[in-house]
Amino acid sequence: MLHAEVTSPVEWMRACSTAFVPLRVRxxxxxFEASLEQVELAPGVTLTSVTSHASDxxxxxxxxxxxxxxxxxxxxxxxxxxxxxxxxxxxxxxxxAAVLYDxxxxxxxxxxxxxxxxxxxxxxxxxxxxGHAFEDLTARPLQSGGPLRALxxxxxxxxxxxxxxxxxxxxxVAQSLFALLLAALAVERASAPPIEGDLLAMxxxxxxxxxxxxxxxxxxxxxxxxxxxxxxxxxxxxxxxxAPATYIRLRRLEIxxxxxxxxxxxxxxxxxxxxxxxxxxxRAFKREFGAAPSRYR
Numbered sequence: 296m297l298h299a300e301v302t303s304p305v306e307w308m309r310a311c312s313t314a315f316v317p318l319r320v321r322x323x324x325x326x327f328e329a330s331l332e333q334v335e336l337a338p339g340v341t342l343t344s345v346t347s348h349a350s351d352x353x354x355x356x357x358x359x360x361x362x363x364x365x366x367x368x369x370x371x372x373x374x375x376x377x378x379x380x381x382x383x384x385x386x387x388x389x390x391x392a393a394v395l396y397d398x399x400x401x402x403x404x405x406x407x408x409x410x411x412x413x414x415x416x417x418x419x420x421x422x423x424x425x426g427h428a429f430e431d432l433t434a435r436p437l438q439s440g441g442p443l444r445a446l447x448x449x450x451x452x453x454x455x456x457x458x459x460x461x462x463x464x465x466x467x468v469a470q471s472l473f474a475l476l477l478a479a480l481a482v483e484r485a486s487a488p489p490i491e492g493d494l495l496a497m498x499x500x501x502x503x504x505x506x507x508x509x510x511x512x513x514x515x516x517x518x519x520x521x522x523x524x525x526x527x528x529x530x531x532x533x534x535x536x537x538a539p540a541t542y543i544r545l546r547r548l549e550i551x552x553x554x555x556x557x558x559x560x561x562x563x564x565x566x567x568x569x570x571x572x573x574x575x576x577x578r579a580f581k582r583e584f585g586a587a588p589s590r591y592r
Contacts, residue, residue, distance in 0.1 A: 296455060297333040297343075304350060311352060314343055315416060316398045317362035322350040332455035336469035339366075342453050343414045352404040359401065365419040366398040369476065371447050375410030379403075381434040388412075393437045393447065393479075402434070413450050415472060432480065442478035444522040449475065449498045452505045452520075464501070471498050495521070496531040500542065507546035508569045514539035543569075548583050551576065552591070561588045 299310035307329045308320035314333050329347035336342055370379065370388065377388035381402040386394045388410075396402045399419060437443055449471055474494050502520060506512045517539055518528040525539075532539050547568040554564035565576035565588075580588045 296335075297331070300328075300330040302328055307347065307350065314341070315368065315414070316354060316364045316366055317358050318352055318354040319358060320350055320352055322348065324348045324350070334453065334455040334465070336453075336465040336472070340417045340469040340473070341415075342450060342455065342468075342472075343416070344411075344455055345414060346411045347406065347409070349408050350406055352406075353401075354398065354403075355401050359399070364398040366416055367419050368396050368398065369415040370394050370396070370404075371413040371415070371450055373411040373413065375406065375408055377404065377406040377410055377412075379434050380405070384434040386434045386436050391439070391447075393439075393443055394435070395433045395437070397433050400433075413447075415446075415450060415476070417473065417476075437479055440479065441522065442475050442481075445495060445498055446472060446475035446479060448520045448522075449501065452502045454505065464504070467497065468501055471501070493534075495523075496534060499528060499531060499539070503539075503543055503546055507543060508550055508567060510569050510571050512543060512569065514543070517543070544579060545583070548580060551580060551588065552584070555588055555591055564588065 297314055299306075299314070301307045301310055304320045304322040304327055307322075307327070308318065310329070310331060311320065312318055314331055327348045327350070329345075329350070331343055331345045333341050333343040370393065372388040372392045372394075373390055375390075379386045379388060379394045379396050379402065381396050381400060386392075388394060388406075396404075397419065449468065453468060471494060475498070499517060499521060502517060503512065514528060515525050518525045521528070528539050532542060547570060550568035551564040551570070554567050555561070559567065561577065562573050565573045568576075570576035570579075577588055580591070584591060
């Protein structure tokens with residue numbers, strides 16, 4: 296995991312060049328601040344949460360000649376405004392927008408004020424199979440279809456700051472993001488296949504695994520996060536003879552089980568695992584594990 300908090304454009308240039316690809320940074324903001332949190336999900340595939348004050352990020356011919364790279368980057372913009380310029384085009388960045396840019400060609404990222412975004416970076420060869428020339432893909436806002444919404448929701452569920460990571464889970468997330476990106480790019484050709492049910496079901500489960508301890512997580516909020524109906528979410532889970540509510544409850548009980556093993560009190564374990572009522576937690580725990588949480592502890 297890579298973490299950086301900086302207070303100058305020079306420091307930001309170094310941090311971004313390390314996290315992404317070598318580049319230059321310009322800023323006229325006297326109180327400049329920026330930060331990033333990056334996790335490598337699989338070899339060559341990273342997901343980075345970025346915040347910064349006003350700046351211009353430039354990768355020009357000179358930088359490319361000195362440091363050639365074959366990476367594709369996808370910016371999922373969350374807050375503030377901005378623009379991506381490449382191949383003679385400029386795409387506006389607004390909250391919810393998604394824009395690709397290619398590290399093998401010059402580009403400029405311009406942010407006139409404070410901003411926040413998530414950046415997915417992966418090898419350029421990973422998306423070559425979609426049949427596009429890259430100059431037709433970059434610096435164009437991607438259409439907000441189902442695949443892109445699912446990709447943004449899954450990317451937003453990853454927490455780079457979590458240090459105790461499961462490699463198998465991270466690689467599964469990387470595979471899902473890659474498949475969803477291919478589907479999103481296919482939308483640009485007006486021939487997108489539907490998201491495979493197994494892939495979307497995996498993304499839903501990964502979202503639950505990441506957010507199970509949040510009491511606000513419900514089957515409906517899960518469906519809303521992926522912009523699908525509750526009925527469709529239930530259908531996806533039914534492939535494994537399960538329901539979204541059941542899966543959420545089981546993940547919470549597993550979290551509570553770990554808390555109890557670590558010595559937490561029953562009420563503490565209940566609240567830390569996402570339950571809002573200790574009695575409800577105790578009944579669910581006894582049904583699942585055959586013993587009351589107080590005896591298990």
